[in-house]
Amino acid sequence: xxxxxxxxxxxxxxxxxxxxxxxxxxxxxxxxxxxxxxxxxxxxxxxxxxxxxxxxxxxxxxxxxxxxxxxxxxxxxxxxxxxxxxxxxxxxxxxxxxxxxxxxxxxxxxxxxxxxxxxxxxxxxxxxxxxxxxxxxxxxxxxxxxxxxxxxxxxxxxxxxxxxxxxxxxxxxxxxxxxxxxxxxxxxxxxxxxxxxxxxxxxxxxxxxxxxxxxxxxxxxxxxxxxxxxxxxxxxxxxxxxxxxxxxxxxxxxxxxxxxxxxxxxxxxxxxxxxxxxxxxxxxxxxxxxxxxxxxxxxx
Amino acid sequence: xxxxxxxxxxxxxxxxxxxxxxxxxxxxxxxxxxxxxxxxxxxxxxxxxxxxxxxxxxxxxxxxxxxxxxxxxxxxxxxxxxxxxxxxxxxxxxxxxxxxxxxxxxxxxxxxxxxxxxxxxxxxxxxxxxxxxxxxxxxxxxxxxxxxxxxxxxxxxxxxxxxxxxxxxxxxxxxxxxxxxxxxxxxxxxxxxxxxxxxxxxxxxxxxxxxxxxxxxxxxxxxxxxxxxxxxxxxxxxxxxxxxxxxxxxxxxxxxxxxxxxxxxxxxxxxxxxxxxxxxxxxxxxxxxxxxxxxxxxxxxxxxxxxxxxxxxxxxxxxxxxxxxxxxxxxxxxxxxxxxxxxxxxxxxxxxxxxxxxxxxxxxxxxxxxxxxxxxxxxxxxxxxxxxxxxxxxxxxxxxxx
Amino acid sequence: xxxxxxxxxxxxxxxxxxxxxxxxxxxxxxxxxxxxxxxxxxxxxxxxxxxxxxxxxxxxxxxxxxxxxxxxxxxxxxxxxxxxxxxxxxxxxxxxxxxxxxxxxxxxxxxxxxxxxxxxxxxxxxxxxxxxxxxxxxxxxxxxxxxxxxxxxxxxxxxxxxxxxxxxxxxxxxxxxxxxxxxxxxxxxxxxxxxxxxxxxxxxxxxxxxxxxxxxxxxxxxxxxxxxxxxxxxxxxxxxxxxxxxxxxxxxxxxxxxxxxxxxxxxxxxxxxxxxxxxxxxxxxxxxx
Numbered sequence: 001x002x003x004x005x006x007x008x009x010x011x012x013x014x015x016x017x018x019x020x021x022x023x024x025x026x027x028x029x030x031x032x033x034x035x036x037x038x039x040x041x042x043x044x045x046x047x048x049x050x051x052x053x054x055x056x057x058x059x060x061x062x063x064x065x066x067x068x069x070x071x072x073x074x075x076x077x078x079x080x081x082x083x084x085x086x087x088x089x090x091x092x093x094x095x096x097x098x099x100x101x102x103x104x105x106x107x108x109x110x111x112x113x114x115x116x117x118x119x120x121x122x123x124x125x126x127x128x129x130x131x132x133x134x135x136x137x138x139x140x141x142x143x144x145x146x147x148x149x150x151x152x153x154x155x156x157x158x159x160x161x162x163x164x165x166x167x168x169x170x171x172x173x174x175x176x177x178x179x180x181x182x183x184x185x186x187x188x189x190x191x192x193x194x195x196x197x198x199x200x201x202x203x204x205x206x207x208x209x210x211x212x213x214x215x216x217x218x219x220x221x222x223x224x225x226x227x228x229x230x231x232x233x234x235x236x237x238x239x240x241x242x243x244x245x246x247x248x249x250x251x252x253x254x255x256x257x258x259x260x261x262x263x264x265x266x267x268x269x270x271x272x273x274x275x276x277x278x279x280x281x282x283x284x285x286x287x288x289x290x291x292x293x294x295x296x297x298x299x300x
Numbered sequence: 301x302x303x304x305x306x307x308x309x310x311x312x313x314x315x316x317x318x319x320x321x322x323x324x325x326x327x328x329x330x331x332x333x334x335x336x337x338x339x340x341x342x343x344x345x346x347x348x349x350x351x352x353x354x355x356x357x358x359x360x361x362x363x364x365x366x367x368x369x370x371x372x373x374x375x376x377x378x379x380x381x382x383x384x385x386x387x388x389x390x391x392x393x394x395x396x397x398x399x400x401x402x403x404x405x406x407x408x409x410x411x412x413x414x415x416x417x418x419x420x421x422x423x424x425x426x427x428x429x430x431x432x433x434x435x436x437x438x439x440x441x442x443x444x445x446x447x448x449x450x451x452x453x454x455x456x457x458x459x460x461x462x463x464x465x466x467x468x469x470x471x472x473x474x475x476x477x478x479x480x481x482x483x484x485x486x487x488x489x490x491x492x493x494x495x496x497x498x499x500x501x502x503x504x505x506x507x508x509x510x511x512x513x514x515x516x517x518x519x520x521x522x523x524x525x526x527x528x529x530x531x532x533x534x535x536x537x538x539x540x541x542x543x544x545x546x547x548x549x550x551x552x553x554x555x556x557x558x559x560x561x562x563x564x565x566x567x568x569x570x571x572x573x574x575x576x577x578x579x580x581x582x583x584x585x586x587x588x589x590x591x592x593x594x595x596x597x598x599x600x601x602x603x604x605x606x607x608x609x610x611x612x613x614x615x616x617x618x619x620x621x622x623x624x625x626x627x628x629x630x631x632x633x634x635x636x637x638x639x640x641x642x643x644x645x646x647x648x649x650x651x652x653x654x655x656x657x658x659x660x661x662x663x664x665x666x667x668x669x670x671x672x673x674x675x676x677x678x679x680x681x682x683x684x685x686x687x688x689x690x691x692x693x694x695x696x697x698x699x700x701x702x
Numbered sequence: 703x704x705x706x707x708x709x710x711x712x713x714x715x716x717x718x719x720x721x722x723x724x725x726x727x728x729x730x731x732x733x734x735x736x737x738x739x740x741x742x743x744x745x746x747x748x749x750x751x752x753x754x755x756x757x758x759x760x761x762x763x764x765x766x767x768x769x770x771x772x773x774x775x776x777x778x779x780x781x782x783x784x785x786x787x788x789x790x791x792x793x794x795x796x797x798x799x800x801x802x803x804x805x806x807x808x809x810x811x812x813x814x815x816x817x818x819x820x821x822x823x824x825x826x827x828x829x830x831x832x833x834x835x836x837x838x839x840x841x842x843x844x845x846x847x848x849x850x851x852x853x854x855x856x857x858x859x860x861x862x863x864x865x866x867x868x869x870x871x872x873x874x875x876x877x878x879x880x881x882x883x884x885x886x887x888x889x890x891x892x893x894x895x896x897x898x899x900x901x902x903x904x905x906x907x908x909x910x911x912x913x914x915x916x917x918x919x920x921x922x923x924x925x926x927x928x929x930x931x932x933x934x935x936x937x938x939x940x941x942x943x944x945x946x947x948x949x950x951x952x953x954x955x956x957x958x959x960x961x962x963x964x965x966x967x968x969x970x971x972x973x974x975x976x977x978x979x980x981x982x983x984x985x986x987x988x989x990x991x
Binding site for chain 2: 708711712715718719722813816820821822823824825829830831832833840842844911914915916918919920921923924925956959960963964965966967968
Binding site: 001002003004007008011101104105107112113114115117118129206207208209210211212213215217218248249252256262263264266267268270271 | 381393398400425479
């Protein structure tokens with residue numbers, strides 16, 4: 001049981017990092033990003049390839065993951081900066097699918113649908129599996145803490161205030177002399193970098209990545225987690241990720257107890273419970289569990 | 301209307317299966333602690349059409365074993381988690397099975413990505429993993445003997461399939477492959493095999509996106525290549541679409557596909573005139589093996605898909621190995637699988653007979669519903685036979701077993 | 703691509719593919735035009751429609767034309783019920799919140815279908831017909847029928863919008879909700895009609911997908927990315943745009959599978975979006991702002 005809890009908290013930490021990254025792009029800057037699993041995948045592949053085939057030390061691999069994802073984010077931001085939110089949602093969704101398909105087809109680079117196995121992990125093999133779990137637990141939550149502190153400070157710094165201004169009204173921000181595109185690109189890069197590092201940690205924890213792991217379902221889960229926690233508030237992102245994991249895993253034990261249904265029906269009920277809980281949460285806490293404090297969002 | 305009756309029966313069968321998992325255990329076993337096995341089939345996502353039947357086969361074996369007295373007096377319990385055909389969900393499910401339910405064997409993983417993601421957890425926690433995944437890379441992992449794969453590796457499977465086609469007179473073949481870990485290696489084997497015969501050639505090779513809903517342009521390319529045979533290397537949803545499209549286009553050549561891509565469901569979704577003549581192949585036990593027949597009977601006299609045959613064998617192997625070892629730990633099961641699966645012991649084809657003989661102290665050699673189950677040192681099956689069948693009026697007719 | 707026939711064949715194939723994407727794309731745009739949020743649950747509505755049509759066709763023995771009507775009605779009713787129960791209360795929180803909830807809604811619908819029908823693939827009770835050939839170009843009667851059904855449904859919607867009071871009211875709300883309100887149009891009623899029509903068309907389209915394939919709980923999910931692409935290329939909220947966008951995406955995907963690689967169909971759809979949006983950020987027939 002302890003091993004299970006530790007492992008799930010590692011997953012929660014990775015989801016929390018993803019939610020934090022998304023929060024910079026979406027929460028602060030107001031750019032909807034439904035392609036977050038794409039940046040996550042770019043980071044995971046970058047670090048996996050560099051540490052496994054080029055034998056880079058792991059911390060360098062993680063840094064490279066952040067960098068690669070940031071680069072992808074910059075390109076994406078320049079392309080989509082002019083688009084309205086709803087267009088942006090669909091274009092970024094398409095971007096993630098492109099990343100997944102390229103990973104599946106460009107075998108020379110990514111090993112295709114076979115995926116990359118045997119990705120090194122810190123002291124993996126030298127310590128017991130449970131010790132490895134605990135080491136990684138510390139590592140992931142340290143990363144969450146660092147990202148949280150940095151992003152929370154940033155969001156209250158002038159940079160964050162400009163981003164919010166851009167989110168609330170782009171034209172006003174532009175008239176006020178802020179280079180809107182430059183701010184958007186930087187925010188996109190920063191968020192994508194956090195997503196990329198999350199991807200790298202995921203790759204090194206599971207020791208294996210494959211295109212199928214980067215399906216839209218993960219994006220959906222993280223977006224729902226952030227919405228549930230509270231878009232814009234960094235604490236909301238972390239809380240949302242924990243809540244998501246509680247839902248994903250808790251429903252297992254609930255579904256197990258439902259009598260008289262087939263296994264498929266149990267699986268269906270489990271996913272349905274997750275969906276309904278999130279809808280209910282949005283219904284009764286539309287601003288999320290932790291609403292953003294700095295300023296209430298204007299309702300259009 | 302007949303279609304509905306069949307599906308309703310299948311649904312009823314599923315329902316009884318579900319109820320009985322809760323009923324088994326308990327009765328007749330006194331205080332003995334149950335042996336717990338984990339099942340991790342895809343119940344949603346791309347593997348959804350396969351997972352439920354795979355799980356039903358496992359539950360059927362466990363029921364039968366419990367009725368036969370369990371593993372040396374201990375009842376057996378199966379805990380199932382849905383892997384959602386997604387490595388991320390699969391790993392979380394496996395963690396729960398291993399750490400919370402303390403299962404001593406995992407079985408029934410389907411997608412190669414899920415199996416590869418889950419495998420390290422299994423060998424680190426020293427429990428065996430029985431899988432149906434086809435990617436050749438899986439048994440090459442450093443798994444210390446903990447992986448048993450009942451699906452022949454793709455090179456072996458394609459090589460024997462190609463030999464069969466050449467025997468049937470195929471010379472120009474078109475390879476239509478779903479994006480999967482074995483598309484490329486299949487193509488290499490096919491090219492090699494067809495180049496070796498007079499006038500033989502792989503006249504076309506296309507890898508398509510599996511979850512698309514139309515493949516018209518792909519079929520146009522097949523027609524344009526003027527081939528005598530098309531090899532549909534995909535899965536149920538996409539091969540169903542391709543078969544319909546090939547029929548509409550008037551393709552008259554041979555259609556050859558793995559048995560998991562055309563099964564009972566295909567006969568319910570497509571008219572017979574479309575499926576007639578489709579040839580399939582799958583790993584198989586001997587013609588006179590009882591295991592395959594028994595499984596068919598248990599499934600209600602419908603065709604058994606190869607994956608269910610394999611998970612039936614997963615459960616039987618784990619149970620008999622634990623009984624043989626007198627110990628249901630993961631390491632004991634790993635160490636005894638080969639002893640009950642091959643060798644000179646008495647050949648049995650079901651769990652009841654196997655348990656009876658083992659309890660009587662006799663050596664057994666289990667031949668399953670998916671083949672004789674002789675594993676090599678990497679955990680791949682070897683020396684399996686293949687069963688070739690042709691669809692005729694909504695049934696499969698045996699062509700040959702080699 | 704050796705001669706004009708090959709090109710013509712690809713165009714015909716693209717027309718078939720596009721006509722199947724057309725109705726869900728129109729449905730998506732229809733809801734967007736009036737309610738101003740992208741309703742991602744169209745994937746779920748398409749699946750629900752496909753299964754409703756299956757029950758009508760296979761279990762109750764209704765002919766395909768009637769079953770399509772059933773698909774439209776059931777999907778529309780489910781869409782309306784879901785909108786009223788789950789999404790409408792969220793409108794004050796902003797369009798994005800509603801959009802996110804619609805993502806959860808599509809998960810819910812997929813699993814509701816899975817709960818009732820399990821994962822087995824199902825086919826309609828329909829003969830499979832051989833292709834017609836014109837100058838070596840093959841056209842399937844069933845697929846031609848499907849194009850006809852799609853055109854009929856789209857045409858009916860256009861007629862409704864162009865010639866009825868209700869249609870004019872809908873266009874008024876889509877153009878300017880405040881102004882329409884002043885003119886005495888009840889925006890709530892119009893919203894309900896738009897959701898019913900949009901979800902219904904998605905369901906109709908879902909069954910068309912099913913006629914050409916086989917259906918399971920993932921039916922809607924498989925086409926949804928192309929559907930979104932179609933709606934965006936055409937311009938969100940523009941109904942003729944969605945129809946045009948569907949054809950562009952359909953032809954693009956078939957062209958890609960010949961010129962590039964069939965494994966990159968979806969990539970083409972995405973490139974089509976980017977290309978169009980680079981030139982016209984509001985889509986082919988969309989309005990600025």
